[in-house]
Amino acid sequence: MEHKVYLQLARAVEDDILSGILREGDPAPSTHQAAERFGVNPATAARGMGRLTEAGLLEPRRGVGLFVAQGARDTIWNERRRAFRETMLVELVEEARKLGVSRQELIAMLMTASH
Secondary structure (H helix, E strand, C coil): CCCCHHHHHHHHHHHHHHHCCCCCCCECCCHHHHHHHHCCCHHHHHHHHHHHHHCCCEEEECCCEEEECCCHHHHHHHHHHHHHHHHHHHHHHHHHHHHCCCHHHHHHHHHHHCC
16 A cells, blocks of 8 residues: 555546546646645645656646646556556465465455455
């Protein structure tokens, strides 16, 4: 879990992009809006929004603000799937192996986990 507040803020904005709350071309929250929404100081919000800008997910428009970049949703989706596969899934399988959980048991657990 990310503990740094600016990373949590950036992740929440990414979540908004993934879910369609923010669409490509839409204005992103301003630093002050983000600070208010997440209850952080504007410098922390600016750091989180800056991280998204550096990653190419948000693009600044001079005098207007930040906007969701074209391809941002696909970039986030691809990166999160890669991270899921390479970290969470690997850890899950390793832990199942340590516990002696068979492949079939693991699949059954996964099938019922969301219920």
